[in-house]
Amino acid sequence: MLSNPGSPSNGTLYWGTSNCTITGFGLQDPESTGYMLNPFSLMRLLPSNQVFYTGKWYGNLSWGQNGGYLLMPQSECVNYSTVAKLLGINGTLGMYLEIAPTIAVDVQQTKTNNLTLSVQVNGQGSPLGNASLSYLMFWANSIGQGSIPNLNFDSGTLQTDPSGKATKEFAGLSVDNDTTGYTFIVKASLGGISGIGYKSRNIYIANTGNVVPFIDSFQNGTIYLTHNFEKAPGDSNGTLYFNAIFYSLPDNFVPTAHGIVTGNVSFGGGSPFATLLIPPEARSIPGFLIVAYQKGNAFGLTVMPWGIGSIGFSATMGQNPLNTVHEWVAADIRQVIVSDIAYQTKLLLWSLEGYQVTK
Amino acid sequence: MMRTVEILLVIIIMLGAFLTASHFAILPSPRTVSPLNLVKLASTTLQTLDADHSLSDTVFKNSSDPAWTSLQQALSACLPPNIIYNLTVYDTQSASGALYKLNCSISNAANMGVTSLVSSYLATSANANFTVTPQRINNTLYILNCSDANGWWITGYTAQNLAEDLYNMLSPYFEPSSIIMVNNTAQLGKLLNGTDRLGNEIKQNAIVINTFGECVPIPTEYCQGQPRGDEGYDSAGGQYAYTRYCHTLGNRTRAYNWTWVSIVGYPLYYVSNKQFFANQQNNWGIYGMNMTSQGGINAFLRALDGQRFQYNATSIVNGTLMTVYLSQDALNYCNQYGIYPSPSQSATRSLFLSINSTYNLRTTTYLFNPNGGTLAGAVYRNVVSGGLLAIGVARTPDIRLTALGLLCDYKPALIRSEYTVAGTSKLIVLQLGTVGGA
Numbered sequence: 001m002l003s004n005p006g007s008p009s010n011g012t013l014y015w016g017t018s019n020c021t022i023t024g025f026g027l028q029d030p031e032s033t034g035y036m037l038n039p040f041s042l043m044r045l046l047p048s049n050q051v052f053y054t055g056k057w058y059g060n061l062s063w064g065q066n067g068g069y070l071l072m073p074q075s076e077c078v079n080y081s082t083v084a085k086l087l088g089i090n091g092t093l094g095m096y097l098e099i100a101p102t103i104a105v106d107v108q109q110t111k112t113n114n115l116t117l118s119v120q121v122n123g124q125g126s127p128l129g130n131a132s133l134s135y136l137m138f139w140a141n142s143i144g145q146g147s148i149p150n151l152n153f154d155s156g157t158l159q160t161d162p163s164g165k166a167t168k169e170f171a172g173l174s175v176d177n178d179t180t181g182y183t184f185i186v187k188a189s190l191g192g193i194s195g196i197g198y199k200s201r202n203i204y205i206a207n208t209g210n211v212v213p214f215i216d217s218f219q220n221g222t223i224y225l226t227h228n229f230e231k232a233p234g235d236s237n238g239t240l241y242f243n244a245i246f247y248s249l250p251d252n253f254v255p256t257a258h259g260i261v262t263g264n265v266s267f268g269g270g271s272p273f274a275t276l277l278i279p280p281e282a283r284s285i286p287g288f289l290i291v292a293y294q295k296g297n298a299f300g301l302t303v304m305p306w307g308i309g310s311i312g313f314s315a316t317m318g319q320n321p322l323n324t325v326h327e328w329v330a331a332d333i334r335q336v337i338v339s340d341i342a343y344q345t346k347l348l349l350w351s352l353e354g355y356q357v358t359k
Numbered sequence: 360m361m362r363t364v365e366i367l368l369v370i371i372i373m374l375g376a377f378l379t380a381s382h383f384a385i386l387p388s389p390r391t392v393s394p395l396n397l398v399k400l401a402s403t404t405l406q407t408l409d410a411d412h413s414l415s416d417t418v419f420k421n422s423s424d425p426a427w428t429s430l431q432q433a434l435s436a437c438l439p440p441n442i443i444y445n446l447t448v449y450d451t452q453s454a455s456g457a458l459y460k461l462n463c464s465i466s467n468a469a470n471m472g473v474t475s476l477v478s479s480y481l482a483t484s485a486n487a488n489f490t491v492t493p494q495r496i497n498n499t500l501y502i503l504n505c506s507d508a509n510g511w512w513i514t515g516y517t518a519q520n521l522a523e524d525l526y527n528m529l530s531p532y533f534e535p536s537s538i539i540m541v542n543n544t545a546q547l548g549k550l551l552n553g554t555d556r557l558g559n560e561i562k563q564n565a566i567v568i569n570t571f572g573e574c575v576p577i578p579t580e581y582c583q584g585q586p587r588g589d590e591g592y593d594s595a596g597g598q599y600a601y602t603r604y605c606h607t608l609g610n611r612t613r614a615y616n617w618t619w620v621s622i623v624g625y626p627l628y629y630v631s632n633k634q635f636f637a638n639q640q641n642n643w644g645i646y647g648m649n650m651t652s653q654g655g656i657n658a659f660l661r662a663l664d665g666q667r668f669q670y671n672a673t674s675i676v677n678g679t680l681m682t683v684y685l686s687q688d689a690l691n692y693c694n695q696y697g698i699y700p701s702p703s704q705s706a707t708r709s710l711f712l713s714i715n716s717t718y719n720l721r722t723t724t725y726l727f728n729p730n731g732g733t734l735a736g737a738v739y740r741n742v743v744s745g746g747l748l749a750i751g752v753a754r755t756p757d758i759r760l761t762a763l764g765l766l767c768d769y770k771p772a773l774i775r776s777e778y779t780v781a782g783t784s785k786l787i788v789l790q791l792g793t794v795g796g797a
Contacts, residue, residue, distance in 0.1 A: 035403050122436075130428075191426070332399070333400050342410075
């Protein structure tokens with residue numbers, strides 16, 4: 001499954017950026033050879049967690065983890081049952097597939113005034129010292145016309161110390177009283193392997209909430225920007241003004257802005273969500289969506305990857321057998337590349353037909 | 360009754376013995392039955408480290424270079440904590456002595472334990488040049504480039520353009536001195552008379568490419584009333600009297616075992632000499648031409664088969680437009696020689712397969728797959744001597760088909776420089792083992 005791209009039913013090379021069904025399962029990038037996986041095929045794998053929003057189920061790969069969201073329409077995802085049937089193991093073998101970054105890049109906020117971020121880079125059990133870091137910083141702390149938050153951008157480089165740690169101070173930026181929202185994305189590289197991590201200050205503005213992006217269509221690049229109260233009602237219908245920009249992020253780590261949408265969303269006020277359309281030319285390039293939102297003097301930022309790998313998300317499929325009781329679990333590991341980032345795939349297999357080895 | 364009881368007792372005893380034995384049986388551990396595939400893990404680790412060519416860059420650096428430290432860190436970061444490794448780099452050497460010589464080694468363990476598995480990877484230096492040298496075809500190549508003749512069905516090109524392009528495309532496969540451009544009809548006359556333009560005796564087994572499409576240049580001396588007019592003109596052909604010239608071409612092709620090449624359309628449908636036919640046109644406004652029509656190719660093939668001239672206007676070409684496809688052999692040679700014409704072509708001048716029996720030909724190379732009793736492109740060789748490469752696709756000509764047809768037939772080998780040349784490659788071996796547990 002890692003060394004073939006699968007067989008989309010629509011006759012094209014790609015099934016990751018379409019809504020089509022598949023007649024053969026594979027995750028390889030169709031334009032690559034070897035263990036290079038397609039970040040969009042991975043994004044169509046249906047995770048075990050799901051959420052319900054306005055009459056539709058969404059696969060929940062991340063709900064606000066470090067300020068990042070990835071919610072995908074269940075009906076357009078490829079579920080475990082389909083994969084098992086296509087692999088010919090349905091009813092005979094159980095499977096759990098995990099695709100996770102090899103390098104862990106963890107970002108922590110260590111100082112609020114003169115905002116300071118600490119980056120810790122670890123490999124499999126050991127820190128990655130002297131790694132080169134490239135970062136992207138987006139922040140919002142002011143508003144423009146129509147109360148739309150201004151989105152600012154900066155980038156630069158750092159290097160980890162022997163313990164795998166680096167620190168970056170943004171002089172003049174303060175997140176005290178939520179007066180600044182930010183998204184910090186950092187890529188670490190050493191000796192031919194790269195990892196990526198992020199932190200987004202996705203605050204829940206008091207009595208108002210935040211903005212949550214839902215992918216509505218892989219093929220059309222449709223993303224709903226929803227008022228969080230629409231999902232989890234609070235005690236207000238406060239209006240949030242937002243500025244959402246989609247960036248493609250090629251391997252050179254220089255983001256390019258494509259779709260831009262500004263406006264507001266409110267709970268119960270007639271504007272529960274807004275729609276952003278990723279332009280066709282950007283849909284096949286990994287990237288991320290930044291949503292800056294504000295109410296009063298409070299600012300927050302949300303980030304959503306487009307393609308697993310652009311900000312270091314993981315993908316899983318099946319039920320982890322470590323959480324259940326299975327005998328004879330066989331494990332295998334492969335190193336793979338997803339969007340220039342080193343990932344490890346772990347495949348666990350077990351028999352569903354009893355203790356003995358299945359013929 | 361007793362027998363039944365005995366049988367039941369035996370069954371009970373055997374079942375009991377089986378259950379008792381099963382209870383004490385020691386099954387292998389899951390790890391033994393389904394161990395981690397260390398070979399694949401090592402292989403994919405090496406591929407990951409070299410995804411941006413970092414591994415290849417590092418192994419060609421001096422062992423004191425900081426890049427080796429980064430490589431070791433990256434390797435440690437890639438592998439699970441319970442995996443021990445030893446990465447060894449070998450230099451490739453020349454043929455004398457051992458092929459590989461130890462260059463450098465990094466490891467995170469004093470020894471690799473009882474069981475370990477390896478995967479290897481060949482890295483190539485960014486500074487090495489690898490060349491592919493075509494084997495020369497040991498034949499002379501004549502390319503008709505006559506400035507005093509016109510072409511037909513080569514729309515968009517001139518014969519001279521095509522001659523130059525063919526020269527460039529085929530020159531790697533011939534000795535430079537073996538490619539002779541026939542620059543005018545006088546030089547062609549010398550060729551037909553037995554000497555080349557320099558007065559040398561013409562070569563046996565040569566290839567003659569007619570770049571003039573459906574037309575072929577004719578030397579003045581072969582025209583009506585000229586010294587060799589009886590070899591170029593015969594009134595038995597009526598209005599197509601110059602079919603006699605096509606017979607002469609077939610005759611020379613047989614005599615010298617040439618391979619005559621027609622690059623597009625109906626072979627030998629016109630003759631051309633701008634001076635002699637200055638006032639004659641081909642009914643389409645191109646002057647300097649005289650039609651031989653369907654009799655031209657018949658006359659050529661009769662001569663190729665050793666038969667005397669006899670005008671025969673029987674059509675041996677299917678003029679129906681059809682889509683034809685490169686043969687599997689041709690597709691394979693596309694990859695070998697790096698020539699990629701479209702695998703499907705429109706053909707309107709496919710030769711009937713029946714010419715093989717009529718003129719004692721055998722098809723030595725199929726450029727296209729046969730289609731309904733016709734063949735749009737192939738090399739035909741007479742069982743005695745001489746051959747014809749006829750490509751009956753519709754205009755405009757694609758000379759890549761001509762080059763491909765010849766290369767398919769002559770099959771020159773491509774000699775590649777070896778990747779084991781000293782200093783150009785390093786062999787990287789990653790050995791993995793596990794610690795802890797049985």
